[in-house]
Amino acid sequence: MRRVIIIFSIVFVFLLFTSQNAIYAMHITEGILPPRWVFTWFAVSTPFVGIGIYHIKRKKRMVPSYLPLVGMLGAAVFVFSCFPIPVIALNGMATSHPCGTGMSAVLLGPFVSVGVAAVALLIQALFLAHGGLTTLGGNIFSMGILGSFSGYFAFKIAQRCRLSLFWCGFFAGMVSDLFTYLGTSIELGLLVINKGGSFFKATAEIFAVFMMTSQGILCIVEGVVVGLALLFIYKRKPSILFHLGVIKNDTKPIQA
Numbered sequence: 190m191r192r193v194i195i196i197f198s199i200v201f202v203f204l205l206f207t208s209q210n211a212i213y214a215m216h217i218t219e220g221i222l223p224p225r226w227v228f229t230w231f232a233v234s235t236p237f238v239g240i241g242i243y244h245i246k247r248k249k250r251m252v253p254s255y256l257p258l259v260g261m262l263g264a265a266v267f268v269f270s271c272f273p274i275p276v277i278a279l280n281g282m283a284t285s286h287p288c289g290t291g292m293s294a295v296l297l298g299p300f301v302s303v304g305v306a307a308v309a310l311l312i313q314a315l316f317l318a319h320g321g322l323t324t325l326g327g328n329i330f331s332m333g334i335l336g337s338f339s340g341y342f343a344f345k346i347a348q349r350c351r352l353s354l355f356w357c358g359f360f361a362g363m364v365s366d367l368f369t370y371l372g373t374s375i376e377l378g379l380l381v382i383n384k385g386g387s388f389f390k391a392t393a394e395i396f397a398v399f400m401m402t403s404q405g406i407l408c409i410v411e412g413v414v415v416g417l418a419l420l421f422i423y424k425r426k427p428s429i430l431f432h433l434g435v436i437k438n439d440t441k442p443i444q445a
Contacts, residue, residue: 216270216310216328217373219321226379231326234307237334241304248301252432259305262293266302267309269411270332271319287407288332291340291365292415295358296433299341306333331372340365354423354436355416362415366408370399 222230249256269289294302307329313319320328343364347357378392399405422429423436430436 216313216320216332217324217376219314219318219323221321221380222324222327222376223380226376227323227326229326230324230330230376234303234326234329234334237300237303238307238329241300241302241307244298244301245304258429259297259301262289262297263305263308265289266293266305267312270309271313271317287411287414288336288366288369289411290332290336290369291343291362291411292358292418294337294341294365295344295361295415295419295435299337302337302341303329303333306337327376331376332369335372336365336369339368348436355420358416358419359412361412363408363412366404366411370404371396374399 245256245259249259266289269287290302290306293305297305307325310320310325310328310332314322314325340361344357344361347360352360374392374396377395378388381391382388400408419430419435427436
């Protein structure tokens with residue numbers, strides 16, 4: 190656990206002294222969600238985080254090098270999601286950014302990835318004014334839960350279709366991004382219900398804004414990054430992927 194804290198601390202200090210803004214709010218910003226949705230999203234997200242922590246504790250006893258890997262991927266998720274791109278059409282309610290949860294879900298499993306995302310989001314909310322404490326549950330739901338599980342299952346489905354390792358990683362990264370912003374769109378779309386608006390129309394419009402601005406491109410970029418990262422690991426040290434259960438000892442479906 191100390192190694193995880195050290196890695197997060199190094200990344201945090203680096204960002205603190207190299208970032209001149211920390212004023213751009215990212216994810217869903219503080220004060221956007223009313224109390225009932227604050228409690229709802231915390232209630233939904235908390236069990237997933239708890240299961241993720243349980244998996245980390247169990248696996249670190251089985252695999253000595255597991256905890257440093259969690260810390261390293263946690264730092265990657267933290268850095269990935271620390272590059273806010275303001276979405277002007279949303280009037281400051283949220284920003285666009287890479288996520289990293291697709292890669293962490295593939296390597297660590299979806300529940301552990303939710304825990305990793307929760308820690309990254311908490312640190313960002315506390316120290317970088319990215320997101321917020323009241324919106325933490327909602328951000329964990331979109332980026333942690335939807336991002337992790339969608340990316341994980343996209344990877345598994347691509348494997349079943351016997352796609353190459355690169356394309357399996359590509360779809361994991363891209364789908365994870367898409368579902369993260371679909372989740373954010375749903376959370377913001379729900380806010381119009383009491384105002385007489387159409388939930389489906391609001392959700393579709395918000396999601397379209399994300400996709401037509403920066404996130405449509407970022408989805409593809411993140412897919413390429415995840416695919417190349419998995420290929421790099423496979424070529425340099427394939428035992429990592431074997432031990433984590435990412436791939437089996439079958440070279441045919443994982444050729445680049």
